[in-house]
Amino acid sequence: MDQTTIAWPRKTRELHNHHMDSTAWNDFRFRDDDVIVGTYGKSGTTWTQQIVGQLVFKGATDVPIHEISPWWDMRVIPPQARQAVEAQTHRRIIKTHLPVDALLFSPKAKYLYVGRDGRDVLWSLYNHHANANQLWYDVLNDTPGRVGPPIERPDPDIRRYFRTWLEQDGQPFWSFWDNISSWWAVRQLPNVKLVHFARLKADLAGEMREIADFLDIDIPDAQWPKVVEHCTFDYMKAHAEEMAPMGGRVFEGGAKTFINKGVNGRWHDVLSPAESLAYERMAVEKLGPDCARWLMTGEE
Known part of the structure; x- marks a missing residue:
């Protein structure tokens, strides 16, 4: 791809709510080797940050990824x-x-x-929201600068929570479809790579090799098993304080609540066939069949 002829993405809007303030990027000073990990949320963000961190630091055991890799557009990050x-x-x-x-x-x-399939995202998001403690609400709602309504405690019925999220465009968070479709549209750019939660689950080492190649990181063969081991769910759960925001202090049960189950399909026995089909139909309507298939399966 001839980079001189590429129409690079341009910022055309700002997003503000209880969590985010997109203006934080406006004066960000990029370096040429920066790695940006993007997701809607609860899609494997921390997992992918851990993967990149382990690749960058060659399998080191003392990498507090939540400290060195902040959510830049989160509005309450301290200066x-x-x-x-x-x-x-x-x-x-x-x-x-x-x-x-x-x-x-x-x-x-x-x-x-x-x-990640939106139904799996929602189940993980619900766990995140339902286990947030009062400090989480205080920080998000009471820190000056919030735009829009406060975030409130979740509906105790996860099916109603799912339907609200689906029918009200991501409420009480932000639009799922806008996020996915915007990144899908730029997937052919030479500096963008799509990663999928299901593929990480199916072949962690293979997917990590692809990420390492994309980032131009060479890991000696002798170090590779340790790098992969440090990106497994069991390792991350055992070192949850290094992964979770604020070391897990904003969640009931601490950091191990933030690193929850790392599995897909928990919605299968909870959603009705009609509710699941409504999600699938909306995915095709909002994203188109190719993106909807990728989102469900990880296959482009």
Whole structure:
């Protein structure tokens, strides 16, 4: 692909709510080797950050990924956390939950976008929301600068929670379809790679090899087993304090609640066939058949 003729994505809007403030990117000073991990949320974000961190640091055991790889567009990040990123001398790993058109995009950075079937996303999102403690609500709702209504405690009925999320375009969070479709539209760019939760589950080592190749990272064969082991769910669960935001202090049960189950399909025995079909039909309507198939299966 001739990079001189590429129409690179441009930022055309801002997104603000209880969680995010997209203006945080407007004065971000990119480095040419930055790695941006993007997702809607609860799609394998932390998993992919851990993978990149282990590739960058060659399997080190003392990599607090939640500290070195912040969610840049989260509005309540303290200034010192942003300053710490700017002071980093290693290859930086930054997280975003923005759609492409609300993100400042660099032709030089590398972008990994992680997808997951929306029903699995919702189940993980519900666990995240239902286990948030009062500190979580205080930080999000009471920190100055919030735009829009506060986030409230979730509906105790997960099926109603799912239907609200589906029928009201991602409420109480943000649009799922806008996020997915914006990244799908730029998947052919030379510095964008799609990653899928189901493929990571099926072949972690193989998918990690592809990510390493995309990022131009060479891991010696002798170190490779350790790098992969540090990205397994069991390892991440055992080291949850290094993965979870604020070390897990904003969740009932702490960091191990944030690193929950790492499985798909929990919705199968809960949603009715009609509810599941409504999701599948909306996915095709909003995304088109090719993207909807990728989102469900990981197959392009």
